[in-house]
Amino acid sequence: MLLILTALRILFCNAWAQAYPVKPIRLIIPFGPGSTDVLGRAYALRAQLGQSVVVENVPGATGVVGLVRTAKSAPDGYTIAVAASATFAIAPHTNRDLPYDPIRDFMPIALLSRGPSVVSVNSTNSIKSLDELINYANSILPPAVRAHLVT
Secondary structure (H helix, E strand, O other): OHHHHHHHHHHHHHHHOOOOOOOOEEEEEOOOOOOHHHHHHHHHHHOOOOOOEEEEEOOOHHHHHHHHHHHOOOOOOOEEEOOOHHHHHOHHHHOOOOOOOOOOOOOOOOOOOOOOOOOOOOOOOOOOOHHHHHHHHHHHOOHHHHOOOOO
């Protein structure tokens, strides 16, 4: 009896379950070509989902325009975004009128990469260290801008 009930449950659950994906997936990259775009396109080419992944670059406002489009899309799993973590972590602190909530409106589903960040200057510049760069910036930038520099 238990075997029959289990078989019926599997049969009915499979009948009610909807296959995914049944149509192309839209991958919004909230930046122009280059940087995050390269990572998103690599994912789109290698994704084995049985459907096409259509890449749509939606640059503007340091990623905000593309993420607004993603946040306002139907919550059906057919519109996803690839964005830098800074877009979610920094934007709420630099834009008080942000038209989305990065915690409420998005769910991270994968970490696609990790990479080092590098600060560099022109090799002919006299600046040879991060401390020297910060000191130089402090000497020429207005106080409101200097507040963002951390040592």
